[in-house]
Amino acid sequence: MLAIVAKLVARRLLAAIPILLVVSALLFCVLRLLPVDPAAMSLPTTATIAEIEAKRREMGLDRPLPEQYVIWLSDALHGNFGRSIQFGREAGSLVAATLPATIQLAGAAMVLAAIFGLGGGLLLFHLRGTWFEAVADFVSILLLSIPEFLWGLILLFVFGVALQVLPFTGAVSPNLPQPHVTGFLLIDALLVGRLDVFASACRHLILPALALGLAFSPAIMRVLRSSLFDVYHEDYIQQARLRGLPERQILLGHALKNAALPTLTLAGVQFGILFSGTLLVEVIYSYPGMGNLMVDAVRNADLPLIQAIGLTYCVAVLLINTVVDSLYVVLNPKLRVG
């Protein structure tokens, strides 16, 4: 089975190469349409026209667009995305510095979304046929109508401002040190043995992760419920019932396992979107991740940085999809052969 999964991952990654090429070309073209001159922006305002011209030549901006793209791409493949205009640092290193925080947030949010989705889906299904079913269904549509950034603001207001029980700015209390080993704050705090930092980081993670988890669970909930409905029409459920198995065991032992597959497909798509959903949540909670950096870059038209972050998001989505597809193969015996 491992070989099949490896083959699938290899195939998916291979298929991702042309996609990423086109995506990077698109990214490059869109940003070249900008009415800003990167050469002039990277020089002080006192620069002369001649200096700007020289800089343009140095940056390759005087060459034809396709040639510029090839140069940019070969640099990017060597990990060189150019220098951020506003920070004056390598765009690649800025991304590398903020990516772990975003991954940490997205990871925590995915766990929460999966738990809420699973629990909610089972609850929705359990309520079938009762008078409460219509209400629950209605509520789930309403929940579906609260995107992550509204959840972020609502939770910030309720738990941060009104009840004042949880922190809502940054990744850790400002008076605590931020150890740096792997870049993942939670892991680093444990590595250096600072439990206070770890606890503070956890508390700071709760609201943003909860906002994302709540926003992305209703869709999972609803798909799990409808998959369970489909599964319950199958003969083996009837047979399990005839064998006298308790309803609970039928649901959790037989039905859930089979309903998990279609749910997983959707969850994979959702997790891809969730990863980019971190952007707004990070902005709302001033969380020092890639999303905040992106908004900074976008506001300042910092082209090299926008390109680097944009590509990173695409790679992340493609990777998440690949992982979900392999999980699908692992869980689905039908796909394991050949």
Add this chain to the structure above:
Amino acid sequence: MAGSLLRALGSPRVLLALAMVLIIGVCAVFAHFLAPHDPAEQNLLSILTPPAWAPDGDPSFPLGTDSLGRDVLSRLIYGARTAMLVAVFASLGAMIIGTVLAHISGYFGGAVDWLIGRLVEVWMSFPPVILSLILMVGLGVGLDRVILAIVLVDWTRFCRVLRSEVLIVRRHDYVAAARLLGFSHWQTIVREVLPATLPLLITLFSLEMAIAVVVEAILSFVGLGVGPNQAAWGQMIADARQYVYQSPWNLLLPIFAIFFAVAAFNLLGDGLRRTLDVRLAETGH
């Protein structure tokens, strides 16, 4: 089709949703008459006043004022106009591009289908929020730019779902019969295939309006939306965030407005999906 649309009107969910849409629609269309103040008018002498029913409330500002002394109710009403303009035109644009490509792709198949399929795949590998932000950098702020950005991002939603529907419809005998009767490909698509995909199209359109409202709010929130001269809910939230301790109302009201609009379109879409019997795999959008 007309019959099933009428039947949809019998569903309480669709009726409730339509009533909600109507409220927002009336605000949007008649903003000029409904708003007690000019949404941009600043009253620097009465900033951050609470709603009229609060102890310090001022009856001339029913829902209070923001940090520049602008009337919150008026800004909410004009924000509805912004949200509706974006929702209607962005969804129309995305629907037209997506539908045309989906029908071409599903009907003709072959190389065209492959090409459009790959195009959708590339587009979908871009997270929508990221793509719309990048587009806004390139396009600049403004109502028309927001609409264009959403169209350019979201046509894939229509294209992907409709294409598989066209593939099913195409196999029906009446489509082959139309060809035998001498219909051109174009006539066959417009008169035979398109009507069959219409229920799905209407449902998707409603769900897309919900998405467009959210995207507009997000872009305005980040400061890359309709621009500072136009009242927008996302912008109101961004402003209110800085004064959340002094004036929580300013934050909660636009949040509720966005939720109300998105819920209206989601309920409408869900109600239509049920009554029009649309086979729409739940995407959760």
